[in-house]
Amino acid sequence: MLAQIRSELLKLVTVRTSLFFALAAAGFVALVLTIQAATAGGEFMGPLSDAATQRALFLTAGAAPLIAIVFGCLGVTSELRHHTIVSTLLVDASRIRVITAKTIATLLAGAGLGAIAVAVSIVGTGLILLVTGTSLSVEIVDVVAAGAGTIGGAALGAVFGLGIGGVVRNQALAVGAVLILMLAIEPLVTSLLPDVGPWLPSALVTVLAEAQTGGPIGLAAAAITLAGYALVTTVGAALTLQHADVT
Amino acid sequence: MTVLTIDHLTKRFGDTVAVDDLSFTVHPGVVTGFLGPNGSGKSTTMRALLGLITPTDGTATLDGHRFRDLDDPALKVGAMLEADAFHPGRSGRDHLRILATSARLSRGRVDEVLEIVGLTDAADRNAGGYSLGMRQRLGLAAALLGDPQVLILDEPANGLDPQGVRWLRDLLRFHASRGATVLVSSHLLAEMALIAEDVVVIRDGRLVTHDRVTAITAAANGSAIVVRSPQRSELATALTAVGADLTPAEDDQLLVRSIDAPTVGRVARQEGIELHELTPRAASLEDAFLELTN
Numbered sequence: 109m110l111a112q113i114r115s116e117l118l119k120l121v122t123v124r125t126s127l128f129f130a131l132a133a134a135g136f137v138a139l140v141l142t143i144q145a146a147t148a149g150g151e152f153m154g155p156l157s158d159a160a161t162q163r164a165l166f167l168t169a170g171a172a173p174l175i176a177i178v179f180g181c182l183g184v185t186s187e188l189r190h191h192t193i194v195s196t197l198l199v200d201a202s203r204i205r206v207i208t209a210k211t212i213a214t215l216l217a218g219a220g221l222g223a224i225a226v227a228v229s230i231v232g233t234g235l236i237l238l239v240t241g242t243s244l245s246v247e248i249v250d251v252v253a254a255g256a257g258t259i260g261g262a263a264l265g266a267v268f269g270l271g272i273g274g275v276v277r278n279q280a281l282a283v284g285a286v287l288i289l290m291l292a293i294e295p296l297v298t299s300l301l302p303d304v305g306p307w308l309p310s311a312l313v314t315v316l317a318e319a320q321t322g323g324p325i326g327l328a329a330a331a332i333t334l335a336g337y338a339l340v341t342t343v344g345a346a347l348t349l350q351h352a353d354v355t
Numbered sequence: 356m357t358v359l360t361i362d363h364l365t366k367r368f369g370d371t372v373a374v375d376d377l378s379f380t381v382h383p384g385v386v387t388g389f390l391g392p393n394g395s396g397k398s399t400t401m402r403a404l405l406g407l408i409t410p411t412d413g414t415a416t417l418d419g420h421r422f423r424d425l426d427d428p429a430l431k432v433g434a435m436l437e438a439d440a441f442h443p444g445r446s447g448r449d450h451l452r453i454l455a456t457s458a459r460l461s462r463g464r465v466d467e468v469l470e471i472v473g474l475t476d477a478a479d480r481n482a483g484g485y486s487l488g489m490r491q492r493l494g495l496a497a498a499l500l501g502d503p504q505v506l507i508l509d510e511p512a513n514g515l516d517p518q519g520v521r522w523l524r525d526l527l528r529f530h531a532s533r534g535a536t537v538l539v540s541s542h543l544l545a546e547m548a549l550i551a552e553d554v555v556v557i558r559d560g561r562l563v564t565h566d567r568v569t570a571i572t573a574a575a576n577g578s579a580i581v582v583r584s585p586q587r588s589e590l591a592t593a594l595t596a597v598g599a600d601l602t603p604a605e606d607d608q609l610l611v612r613s614i615d616a617p618t619v620g621r622v623a624r625q626e627g628i629e630l631h632e633l634t635p636r637a638a639s640l641e642d643a644f645l646e647l648t649n
């Protein structure tokens with residue numbers, strides 16, 4: 109099993125897509141950080157010395173889990189699109205083992221993506237505070253919780269994306285489905301059914317990435333529910349692959 | 356020593372019957388050619404053997420085991436199905452490293468197969484930029500990675516240059532001579548006649564024939580003994596008497612079928628007929644193939 113996981117990780121690091129996603133996550137966080145720092149103390153944000161403002165700077169990494177969902181989706185569908193799944197199944201005939209190895213590799217890669225975003229937000233915020241001579245007022249434990257939530261959310265998000273990709277199979281359709289789910293269906297459901305909205309994937313990811321406490325859903329419930337989504341879609345992907353004709 | 360067994364294999368894709376109650380066995384020690392017109396079900400049969408598609412009915416097994424039940428398939432079976440199954444943005448070497456890692460083979464083995472297929476210089480370039488022949492070589496490198504005892508190759512000679520075709524021929528024969536089981540599909544029939552000893556011919560997903568290449572070409576209509584004699588009509592009468600099938604050809608030639616060359620010679624001597632030519636001519640595999648599949 110370890111060999112298969114290493115093989116799957118090697119697949120991810122030997123194409124540019126992963127580098128692109130890592131750069132996109134880092135770049136996105138850096139950009140939002142810069143904008144927030146520039147507008148701090150203005151109309152929409154409190155001064156940099158406020159704990160709330162500093163917290164908001166650290167939370168810029170929260171975009172990583174959403175990027176990770178698309179990343180996971182692309183990883184598995186690219187294998188189907190380029191038919192490399194054929195050579196994969198020729199060296200390991202157990203499809204369950206293949207999808208399990210893929211899931212673990214994607215979980216690790218998603219966590220890596222989250223870690224990059226968190227690192228950029230921490231280093232970036234640190235630099236901003238240093239340059240402006242502002243002292244740290246946010247609770248460290250808050251920052252750690254949000255960082256851990258972001259990394260965990262990105263790991264689970266990537267696996268959720270993998271599951272959707274494995275079920276839909278067509279790359280363009282799968283990525284389209286993920287985007288429509290996050291950008292259209294979730295906001296729609298949230299506005300129509302306010303009780304259901306908080307239980308949808310992006311809302312759960314936000315709870316984790318922002319280490320929200322005191323909301324309708326606790327951290328543990330959010331993590332468990334998100335893991336449940338990831339598990340359900342991955343089992344769906346495994347069943348699909350198990351019975352599919354690979355041509 | 357592995358025997359491949361296709362047993363009453365049927366595969367339907369919706370309304371299309373790709374393979375229809377097909378049965379044959381492939382034995383070790385010889386190269387078996389797998390022939391059939393486009394869409395006759397060769398690739399589908401190979402995919403069933405490799406566990407990539409689930410048969411609608413029947414089985415395709417290796418020594419009685421389904422491919423999907425093999426523990427270390429890369430070490431037992433090397434297969435190549437299509438030349439395009441690579442990520443265009445990944446180098447040939449990385450493609451092989453990924454497979455080698457999964458099969459717990461060393462990086463050294465990757466370098467070895469790259470050398471064997473002559474791809475060492477291009478190994479670090481992205482596979483998307485490879486020519487057809489280079490992609491074919493990369494596919495062959497992947498098949499050879501685990502030094503398997505079974506080779507299942509779908510049109511491996513496609514796109515190879517003449518040196519490559521000769522190299523492939525030697526490679527397949529070498530593997531067969533070591534006791535490997537080799538099943539190769541191809542549309543290059545002249546090449547197949549040189550490589551394969553056994554041939555399986557299918558049409559519309561059904562078996563047409565499974566025999567030695569020599570037997571198939573000898574049985575084809577194009578096979579005949581060319582005889583030339585200034586006394587053609589006397590010879591014709593004498594040969595008809597011993598059961599020959601005759602077709603007069605240009606000049607003073609006769610095409611003789613149904614009896615062998617020594618019989619023709621003996622009859623001519625007994626009758627005192629002068630012969631200017633006595634040449635057994637085998638039909639080409641191509642002639643035989645066209646006859647069998649039309």
Ligand SMILES: Nc1ncnc2c1ncn2[C@@H]1O[C@H](COP(=O)(O)OP(=O)(O)OP(=O)(O)O)[C@@H](O)[C@H]1O
Nearest residue numbers: 355368371373391392393394395396397398399400
């Ligand atoms: N995945 C698929 N879905 C639907 N039909 C298929 C599929 N794969 C093969 N077929 C059909 O099955 C039949 C046999 O195809 P197959 O690819 O096995 O033929 P082949 O002998 O390999 O042909 P060629 O010489 O052109 O490679 C064809 O009619 C083909 O259209």
Ligand SMILES: [Mg+2]
Nearest residue numbers: 397398399509
């Ligand atoms: Mg084919």
